[in-house]
Amino acid sequence: MNLVPFKLLTIVATDAIEHRITKDLKSLGAKGYTRSEVEGEGIHGKHFSDWEGRNIKIETLVKEEVAIQIMEKLSSDYFGKYSIICFLSTVEVLRPERFA
Amino acid sequence: MNLVPFKLLTIVATDAIEHRITKDLKSLGAKGYTRSEVEGEGIHGKHFSDWEGRNIKIETLVKEEVAIQIMEKLSSDYFGKYSIICFLSTVEVLRPERFA
């Protein structure tokens, strides 16, 4: 077992910007991501229906530098305007070459 | 990049108590949460259909004190009776003022 520390970046955002976010991820070097449809409540109220705009959750395993770059991109392009949050955690993976 | 450590509290519970849990979260100071529909198996058997009761997963980013208070509330009100588990992890967020 060769467990290597890696970063898991989780983004929850309105689905209006889903395609832009996944494009950003890829262009900044993420090798993959996992998405799911979620609902939520935050400072912009409830997001429980199509009219209110649904939320999507995107998780991507990346190297720390890539994570920082993605977060900077998200900050500058979407923060303040769109419903979006993100957070970073440390996990351990096998086969690190597959994610970087 | 001003990354600040924060707590991510994850709750997986039967949907019968979803509304009570989200009410608890808000009254104890959580500023938001993300929910999704999940299925699962645990010590109370399978939860794969509406008849068996589905599971929901609620994730909320909160300060450590709030996390502790929520967990205490969950312990006293639901643990032992309802199908519910929760766990706490440490993550890093941008814009911490938005979650506390």
Place this chain on the structure above:
Amino acid sequence: MNLVPFKLLTIVATDAIEHRITKDLKSLGAKGYTRSEVEGEGIHGKHFSDWEGRNIKIETLVKEEVAIQIMEKLSSDYFGKYSIICFLSTVEVLRPERFA
């Protein structure tokens, strides 16, 4: 509050091997798991429809030894052949006896 460190193992894989994975989890000692349907993109391309095969995400709270055993099993049986990734993180749980 008696918070005990535990391991959260997350697996994202093609649904073709879902049943085999959950069987493996149980036989190696996991007391439960939570599953959800997700979509994703990785080195094997997009997984966004039934024809391409959907992804499922399985999360299980287990002791470190069990996590390692599961990962070894996944490595030997599925890695390299199937679309599958997994990662390990450290979380804190209440009532640890329920997960081990």
Place this chain on the structure above:
Amino acid sequence: MVLAFVLGIIATLVRSDLKFPDSLYQSLTIYLLFAIGIKGGVKLSETHFEDVYKTAIGAIMMCSMIPIWSFLILKFVARFDHLNAAAMAAHFGSVSVVTFSQASVFLEQKGISFEGFMPAILAIMEIPAILVALYIASKEPGRQGGSRQQVLHELLTGKGNLLLIGGLVIGMLTGKKGFEQVNSFFEIPFKGILCLFLLEVGLVTGRRIPDIRQAGIKLVIFSLLIQILNGSIGVWLGIQTGLSIGGATLFGVLSASASYIAAPAAIRMALPEANPGYYLTASLAIAFPFNVTLGIPYYSYLATLFAN
């Protein structure tokens, strides 16, 4: 149509990957409840109050008493513990919409007519039994109150009740003329959708079959006995309240059938400690298959007998 149910069970037994998407199940439920409600409302709008009030009183009596005697039998004869006996009593007292639909299709095929207001009786019988059973459960020695208020609210506003009663009211207000507009949607595919629904119930029932073995023969025997008892009393009472043979059959079926929409949801919320291995198994894997196969013809036969 029962064959679809059997196919569902077989699919689980051979461990098929056939799975209804959740939302298909939920959509079918919405359709079924709303369709039954509307159709019943239209019929109700053509019914005189005198024709229906006796049956309505009978229905309330029936579904308040069923949980009491079911509980007593389950606790003192079958020796289930207090909580599980109450949970099962709630299920036996409430009603099954699909069993009802299946019975009305059965009658139609046999050319036996029945009173159009029966869906209103179905709506009446959905909830009281659950409340009675929860009251019984709260009398368990050493048990504190719990939030009865909240459970009552959840029951009354549960989607089952809301769609049925909402449908009834809409049907009544619209009457025959209004209904004709949407008729093709709520009448024509009804049987086909019921067929798909039975397939899905079969899938879930199939998953419950191993639980039967675990729960033991006691559960099977008492579930069946109580079903037959309730159904027979129901048929008899139906005839007494002036129902036709078809109506009395349906009344018997309502009395016999066990709930699996309202009751499990209420029990999960109000009596989380009760074991679904008992109440769900009794309702889904024992009562339901019995009723849709042997039960319905039996109650129909009984109704003919009692009527003469």
Place this chain on the structure above:
Amino acid sequence: MVLAFVLGIIATLVRSDLKFPDSLYQSLTIYLLFAIGIKGGVKLSETHFEDVYKTAIGAIMMCSMIPIWSFLILKFVARFDHLNAAAMAAHFGSVSVVTFSQASVFLEQKGISFEGFMPAILAIMEIPAILVALYIASKEPGRQGGSRQQVLHELLTGKGNLLLIGGLVIGMLTGKKGFEQVNSFFEIPFKGILCLFLLEVGLVTGRRIPDIRQAGIKLVIFSLLIQILNGSIGVWLGIQTGLSIGGATLFGVLSASASYIAAPAAIRMALPEANPGYYLTASLAIAFPFNVTLGIPYYSYLATLFAN
């Protein structure tokens, strides 16, 4: 059918757990848009160009002007800020498919005929108003461009537009003969599905009602005023472009109705800072209920008036 909408609102008010699965809502939308498109296309294939071009020009005029005057009223009379006024103007200028369907069912019931090409007019009116309103928004002092290109793309390829126009083209190419094959699927359940859809819209509207109080009486009054103004002008213009009474009624309804498929999606993407508490509330909780209850009969009455 409006009763289904009322039931939806009641369900939310009593805090029922009734919830449409997302995919049911999405499936109903796909069905509704595609069915309207195809039916309109079939009718269009039987229409002469001379009969339709005047109305089409009227439609483009109407939906380019509505956002302008709506914006001016909202900003300078009602004193909403620039961005929110523009966002609301986008909604008022675009159209509501369900209101349109409800109106055509209303006319059918009253036995009033209307031009078959009206769904094509609906398709024409869906998008321009949003573009005009976004252009107005971009003129806010101190605002930089944003990706207008992308928004335009999203609008044109949005599922609403695609299914409507795709359906229209398919309907036109297939013509009456081809349509007969799928007719039973796209015609018969139409009203029933509309009924379910109204139930769902009612659920969402109910959730928006608290927002009305928060948004204040100002929002209510101006939303209604602008609706009635737009609708009345629409009816008048419809008559001028040579439409029948039924056609002019529909034209009025299209002008009055506020979008809630294309517009909210576009605003969320292009003007994320605008407050859904205003635009969604105005569209869903004020305009929609008004139009499907009082609005439609009023525009129909007006059309009769103007026609004579």
Place this chain on the structure above:
Amino acid sequence: MVLAFVLGIIATLVRSDLKFPDSLYQSLTIYLLFAIGIKGGVKLSETHFEDVYKTAIGAIMMCSMIPIWSFLILKFVARFDHLNAAAMAAHFGSVSVVTFSQASVFLEQKGISFEGFMPAILAIMEIPAILVALYIASKEPGRQGGSRQQVLHELLTGKGNLLLIGGLVIGMLTGKKGFEQVNSFFEIPFKGILCLFLLEVGLVTGRRIPDIRQAGIKLVIFSLLIQILNGSIGVWLGIQTGLSIGGATLFGVLSASASYIAAPAAIRMALPEANPGYYLTASLAIAFPFNVTLGIPYYSYLATLFAN
């Protein structure tokens, strides 16, 4: 109806956000398979064994041979590697339910009758080819066994097979009389639902188009060649086994069509190393569009030719 398929492709090409909810797709599949099964079963119950057994044997022969010669061509002429050749052979040998439905609608429109038991032939042809191809794959030098047992189980209990065969049996048991009850649900909306389904297949096919370029012209040419070869032999064999012109057309279509329900699922599980860029692209983006547009009329023409 093919237009709906084209609309789906266009939607992807213009990068529309039109997306079928998963559960709608799954629900449509369940409906389609079950409806075909039941209808076929009803017809089968009216068929004499002597009329069908020859075609059944022909079907088994056909779908055991197709993967063999397809594999040989793909490996030795087209020079694909062993595994991918086998995976594609599995797809070509199995059948496509939607192509079959589309063909039967085509024949109906042309007024060409066909044997009612053809859905049973469809059911027969779904699986054997996949097994043969998996066997071929396992013969790759240096490859160990794998769990053939499990794959066989998954194939037999896969939802495609289960719903088709379950439907067939239900249809046979119920017969014409029972079917009339649910007829309106399984007959009337059939074409409309097929239409929606084609829209969805179009969406997925559209997403695959870039893969065609990547996979190269070799994939396109050989997919088409093999399709046409299989279909032509199928039509000929159909006539030989005594089928009518309509029946032989369908037999040809079944032989030509490539699977995209059972086969991809089986290959994903049993040959995960095979590249979906080949097998899915060949099946969805090449074979399917060819068959529903040019293929069906061609096989129908060929059947007329061979019959005389």
